[in-house]
Amino acid sequence: MISSHLPVLQVILPLIAAPLCVILRQGTLSWLLTTLVCFMSLAISSCLYDQVMTEGVISYALGGWLSPWGIEYRLDKLTVFMLLIVNGVAAIVLLGARSSIPNEISSDRLYLFYTAFLLNLTGLLGVIVTGDAFNLFVFIEIASLSSYAMISIGRDRRCLYAAFKYLIFGTIGASFILISVGLLYAVTGTLNMNDIFQRLPDVENTRTLTTALVFFVVGVGIKAAIFPLHLWLPDAYSYSPSIVSTFLAGTTTKVFIYVLIRFIFSIFGYDTAINGGTFNNLLMMFACAGILYGSYLAIKQDSLKRLLAYSSIAQLGYMLLGISLATEAGLAAGLIHVFNHAIIKVALFLSVVTIIFYCKTDSIIQLAGLAKKLPLLTSAFLVSGLSLIGVPMTAGFISKWYLIKASLQSGYWGLVVVIVFSSVLAIIYIWKFIEASYFKSSEKELVALNEDQKTPCLLLFSLALFVIANIYFGLDSSFNVELANAIANDLFRK
Amino acid sequence: MDFLGTFNYWVVVILMMIGLYIVIAHQNLVKKLIGINIFQTSIFILFISMGKITGGTAPILNEVNTLYSSPLPHVLILTAIVVGISTTALGLAIVIRLYHAFGTVDDDEIQQEIE
Numbered sequence: 001m002i003s004s005h006l007p008v009l010q011v012i013l014p015l016i017a018a019p020l021c022v023i024l025r026q027g028t029l030s031w032l033l034t035t036l037v038c039f040m041s042l043a044i045s046s047c048l049y050d051q052v053m054t055e056g057v058i059s060y061a062l063g064g065w066l067s068p069w070g071i072e073y074r075l076d077k078l079t080v081f082m083l084l085i086v087n088g089v090a091a092i093v094l095l096g097a098r099s100s101i102p103n104e105i106s107s108d109r110l111y112l113f114y115t116a117f118l119l120n121l122t123g124l125l126g127v128i129v130t131g132d133a134f135n136l137f138v139f140i141e142i143a144s145l146s147s148y149a150m151i152s153i154g155r156d157r158r159c160l161y162a163a164f165k166y167l168i169f170g171t172i173g174a175s176f177i178l179i180s181v182g183l184l185y186a187v188t189g190t191l192n193m194n195d196i197f198q199r200l201p202d203v204e205n206t207r208t209l210t211t212a213l214v215f216f217v218v219g220v221g222i223k224a225a226i227f228p229l230h231l232w233l234p235d236a237y238s239y240s241p242s243i244v245s246t247f248l249a250g251t252t253t254k255v256f257i258y259v260l261i262r263f264i265f266s267i268f269g270y271d272t273a274i275n276g277g278t279f280n281n282l283l284m285m286f287a288c289a290g291i292l293y294g295s296y297l298a299i300k301q302d303s304l305k306r307l308l309a310y311s312s313i314a315q316l317g318y319m320l321l322g323i324s325l326a327t328e329a330g331l332a333a334g335l336i337h338v339f340n341h342a343i344i345k346v347a348l349f350l351s352v353v354t355i356i357f358y359c360k361t362d363s364i365i366q367l368a369g370l371a372k373k374l375p376l377l378t379s380a381f382l383v384s385g386l387s388l389i390g391v392p393m394t395a396g397f398i399s400k401w402y403l404i405k406a407s408l409q410s411g412y413w414g415l416v417v418v419i420v421f422s423s424v425l426a427i428i429y430i431w432k433f434i435e436a437s438y439f440k441s442s443e444k445e446l447v448a449l450n451e452d453q454k455t456p457c458l459l460l461f462s463l464a465l466f467v468i469a470n471i472y473f474g475l476d477s478s479f480n481v482e483l484a485n486a487i488a489n490d491l492f493r494k
Numbered sequence: 495m496d497f498l499g500t501f502n503y504w505v506v507v508i509l510m511m512i513g514l515y516i517v518i519a520h521q522n523l524v525k526k527l528i529g530i531n532i533f534q535t536s537i538f539i540l541f542i543s544m545g546k547i548t549g550g551t552a553p554i555l556n557e558v559n560t561l562y563s564s565p566l567p568h569v570l571i572l573t574a575i576v577v578g579i580s581t582t583a584l585g586l587a588i589v590i591r592l593y594h595a596f597g598t599v600d601d602d603e604i605q606q607e608i609e
Contacts, residue, residue, distance in 0.1 A: 134570055141577045145584055152588050157595035158608050164588045168517060171530050171581050178537055178574060185567070186544045 003047065007060040007073040010044050010083065011126045013037055018118040027110030031098055034114040038091040038121070045083035052080045059131070067131075068195050074131030078487045081335070082128045082258045085342050089250035090121050092462045096350055097243045099456030100357050104154055104241040113153050117247070119146035124255050133181045133267070134191045136259070140177065140223070143255070144170045147248060151240040162235035169222055169232040176219030183212035184267070193267050200269060209268075213279075216263055224256035226320060227290025230313045237309035242356050245305055246349035249312055250342045257319050257338060261331070264323070265491040283324035288418050290317035295425035299432070304352045304362040307429055308345065311388065314422060315341045321415065322403055328488045329406035335484035337399035340387075340473060344396055347384035347466035351377060354459055364433050368440035378437045380467045385430035387470040390423050394474035398481065502543035509536035521601040523592065527585045534578045541567040541574070 002009075017037040021030040052058060052075055060073040094117070105113050123143025130136050148170070152163035185191055187208050188199040203209055218229070225233040233253075237245045264270065294314030301307040319341070322334020354377055355370070356362055371378040387394035400419060407415035473480060497504070509532055516529025545567035553562040589599055596604050 134573075138573060138577065141581070145580055148584055148588070152591065160588055160592045160595055161604055161608060164523060164585065164592060167581065167585050167588065168526055168530065172514075172517070172533070175534055175537055179540065182537070182541050182544065182567075182570075191566075 003051070005060075006044050006048050006051070007058060007075055007129055008062060010041060010048065010129060011073075011122055013041055013044070014118040014125070015122040018115050018122065021111050021115040021118060025111050027102065027107060027114075030111040030114040031094070031101075034118055035091070035094045035098075037118065038087065038094050041121070041125070042084075042087040042091045045080065045087045048075060049080040049084060051075075052077060068190060068192055071135050072131040072192055072194070073129045074194065075129060076487075077483065077490055078258070078261065078335075079128055081339070081483055081487060082255065083125065085254065085339060086121070086124050086128065086251045089342055089346055090117075090247065092465055093243065093247050093250065093346065093350070096246075096353060096456075096459040096462035099454075099459040100243050100353050101241065103357060104243070106155060109153055113150065113241075116146045116149040116153065119143075120150060120247075124251055127255055127259060131193050132191050133184060133193055133196065137174065137178050137181055140174055140259075143252070144174060144223070147244075147252060150244045150248075151236055154239070154241040154244070156239055158235075159239040159241070162232075162239040166232040166236045169229075173219045173222030173229075176215045176222070178219075180212045180216035180219060183208050183215070187212075193262070196267050197269060200267075213268055217260070217279075220256055220260050220263070224253050224260065225313060225316060227286045227293060227313065227317060230290070230294075230316075233313060234306055234309045237312065238303055238306040242305065242349070242353040242362075245309075246346055246353060249308070249349050250346040253312065253316055254319075254338050254342060257316070257323075257334075261323060261334075261491070270326075270492070280324045280326045283320055284415075287317045287320035287324055288415070290314060291321070291418055291422045292425075295422045295429070298429040299425060301429075302364050304355070304364060304367075304433060305349075307364075307433075308348055308352065311426065311429065312345060314426075315345070315388075318399070318403060318419070321419075322406065325406055325410050325412070327406060327410055328485075328492050329402070329409050331491065332481075332484040332488040333399065333402035333406045335487055336402050336477075336480055339480045339484070340395040340399040343466055343469045343473065344384055344387045347463065347470055348381065348388065350459070350463040350466055351381040351384065354456065354463055355381075357456055357459065364436050367433070368436045370437035378434075380463055381437075382430075382434055383467050384470055385434070387474065389426045389430060392474075393471065395470045395477070397474055398477040402481070502539060506536045506540045506543070509533075509539070523589045523599045523601060524586070526601075527582060527589070530585070531578065531582060534574070534581075538571045538574060538578075541571045 014037055017033055021033060024030050024033065058075040059067065061067060062071040062073060065071070101110065101113065120143050123139045123146060126139030127136055127143060130139060148163045148167045151166060152160050181191070184196055187203045187206065188196045190196055190199065200209070222229045237249060291314045294310045294312070294317065298307050298310035298314065301310060318337050319334045322330045322337060352362055355367065358374060359367060359370070361367065387396040390396040390400040400423065404416050404419055513529045513533025513536060516532065517526050520526055520529065545564040547561060547563050550561045550563035551559045553565050592604065593599050596607055598604060
């Protein structure tokens with residue numbers, strides 16, 4: 001009985017819990033409630049994963065209104081794949097939030113942070129499950145508005161400016177997506193994604209459709225921080241409370257990569273979107289430029305959070321590169337990297353959260369000699385850093401392996417050079433921190449630890465989970481690789 | 495193409511460009527928000543114009559009227575207006591806190607203080 005309503009429960013549960021947090025008005029209780037909801041949400045998404053794997057696509061008519069008229073929630077393999085990533089990251093990051101958040105947000109605002117967190121989760125999950133183009137826009141705005149609030153909630157006054165910048169960029173991006181939805185409605189007369197897909201062949205090659213595609217790609221490019229449109233990302237990640245950066249880095253941009261894939265494959269249709277190769281060549285160019293630009297700027301940063309933010313721009317380039325190859329193998333490689341990058345970046349960000357918890361700074365120069373004081377923590381960073389570089393037996397290696405394989409299959413030798421070269425750049429920026437923490441201990445600047453802090457057990461636990469996941473998915477990648485291949489297969493057959 | 499037939503769309507494009515220009519060119523953060531609002535309003539007009547049919551009335555079922563304008567864009571835009579208002583409210587709240595923290599609402603001055 002209840003199992004048939006799981007798609008809507010996935011979205012409604014965090015939405016109901018959000019105002020409850022405001023009623024509770026108390027940090028610890030709100031945290032308990034939020035964590036409970038996140039784990040329930042994770043359980044729901046694993047049930048949905050089972051359902052989709054055994055029964056195929058689930059179509060849920062919201063409020064009993066059938067699909068061309070009412071809002072349809074449509075769950076296929078790609079949907080549950082993304083649901084698992086977002087819910088997994090949210091639940092485990094929240095465990096860590098217990099210890100670190102009170103240091104970075106004043107205590108009377110804690111419950112507001114958890115409220116914004118739940119609303120953001122609602123928005124992201126809604127974007128993933130919905131099968132209605134306008135509903136998608138509304139969920140995008142729920143997710144974005146709450147993330148502006150989460151970024152601006154910290155004690156550092158610079159986070160306000162970062163949030164405002166993100167708000168301006170994000171609103172323009174969302175408005176572009178709205179224009180695109182409007183144009184699609186004008187030519188097809190429907191908002192249901194599946195319905196639009198079926199009616200589009202009648203209006204193929206019209207200028208309205210091309211305009212809709214262009215507006216959509218630019219809009220979603222701003223939201224996903226694809227290279228030339230990434231300007232909001234470094235500030236937003238580096239000035240916001242560190243647990244917020246962790247969550248955003250693990251989920252938001254990936255959800256918008258999902259939106260890009262969903263629109264290209266399930267709405268515009270691959271043939272229309274590719275439009276004789278111009279579109280994917282353009283995407284590929286921006287992907288390569290983003291990879292090199294992000295990796296290069298990451299080397300020049302002193303703040304660890306900012307370094308990871310620029311590295312995120314480069315990693316988003318990899319995902320885009322996979323999509324732009326326009327082959328099944330390429331798309332699968334992009335999706336594998338969506339999954340792997342989530343665990344890599346969250347592991348790296350969580351180790352930075354722990355470093356900030358102990359040392360109150362994330363400046364690499366000030367952290368010289370950290371390895372002597374916190375050997376386990378630095379080795380956690382080292383392992384996830386190796387995974388980011390793509391050393392064998394880590395998750396990062398798997399995604400780079402499949403990306404290179406897919407590029408060679410399509411005959412792009414240049415791309416392999418770009419991927420390998422940017423891995424070298426990744427070695428340099430990860431090395432910067434490793435060198436400072438392991439080998440600079442003899443010099444005068446030694447990091448000051450806050451000895452009075454209690455050991456943040458939960459934070460260390462969630463960090464350990466993600467570091468182990470990095471190694472686990474490097475050794476046995478059957479789960480994500482098989483799922484990604486199945487998704488790519490489904491999308492190309494459609 | 496006759497100009498009057500596409501009058502609404504010309505207005506949409508002009509308003510959209512004015513809005514974007516304000517966002518890019520003005521240093522005052524409140525003015526940037528005003529620009530965003532003009533930009534969003536132009537999209538509202540775009541949607542409403544698409545739903546209108548010349549001579550169409552409100553979709554009420556009776557014997558006299560048979561030609562209806564589509565009501566769906568209006569409903570969508572009601573939602574979009576709510577979203578727009580929330581964005582503006584949040585933006586203004588952030589501007590107020592920026593003013594308390596930096597003592598100015600000028601983009602350049604805030605950036606200088608940060609660096």
